[in-house]
């Protein structure tokens with residue numbers, strides 16, 4: 471299985487290297503409705519369809535492009551477990567970013583707000599996560615040359631990066647992200663249960679990527695855009711088109727945070 475993943479990385483890397491030779495140190499993954507933020511970062515745009523062996527996102531709001539430049543590699547779109555991908559594919563972008571030279575990764579997502587003070591449009595800096603996916607991307611044989619069999623997860627979201635983000639946006643909320651499989655949204659009873667577990671925002675991504683990135687020794691920053699109040703807390707039904715629309719509306723504040731965070735990271739490390 472591991473060989474398979476590393477082969478996938480190698481094949482993808484070779485096709486990218488035919489297009490350019492950049493080795494940026496900062497990587498970003500853009501969640502639902504956030505793909506157009508890729509244009510903020512300098513680089514060549516490589517559609518996922520031109521990366522050998524790479525899948526194409528099936529979810530609206532994920533454009534499916536890599537923007538690869540001298541300073542940043544931006545994945546505009548991601549692969550979710552609920553799309554039917556194996557975990558190896560869900561975290562393929564993270565292994566690929568690592569092989570491109572990325573040392574610091576900023577993971578963004580759209581999420582439902584569970585904590586009462588969180589409203590649609592708010593940004594939440596992730597302080598920690600709870601994995602409710604029932605799977606871990608590191609299951610299977612371990613390649614000790616990449617990372618340890620039992621990687622520590624006591625500080626997944628690098629404190630230094632959280633401090634830098636709070637300096638840029640002092641009003642940034644912080645919270646715990648809970649990852650569920652989806653694709654059905656949660657029931658109100660599940661949301662009440664997740665609140666008692668200590669989950670502040672809920673979504674269907676990010677955690678496998680964060681685990682893989684820590685395993686590979688990267689610094690990790692996670693940022694959720696609250697696109698809706700979680701099930702049972704707001705009015706009406708949840709709808710992915712509203713998630714995408716609200717994500718787009720929050721782009722202005724996120725744009726500033728991401729661009730300034732990237733420059734702070736470049737100065738800091």
Ligand SMILES: O=P(O)(O)O[C@H]1O[C@H](CO)[C@@H](O)[C@H]1O
Pocket residue numbers: 500501502529548550578579580581652673674675676709710713
């Ligand atoms: O986490 P991202 O990719 O931003 O997407 C979020 O939005 C979708 C649900 O509306 C789910 O895929 C959820 O995880």
Ligand code: HPA
Pocket residue numbers: 580581582583655656672673674697698699700701708713
């Ligand atoms: O309410 C939600 N639940 C799960 N995933 C989500 N992604 C955006 N909003 C949500």
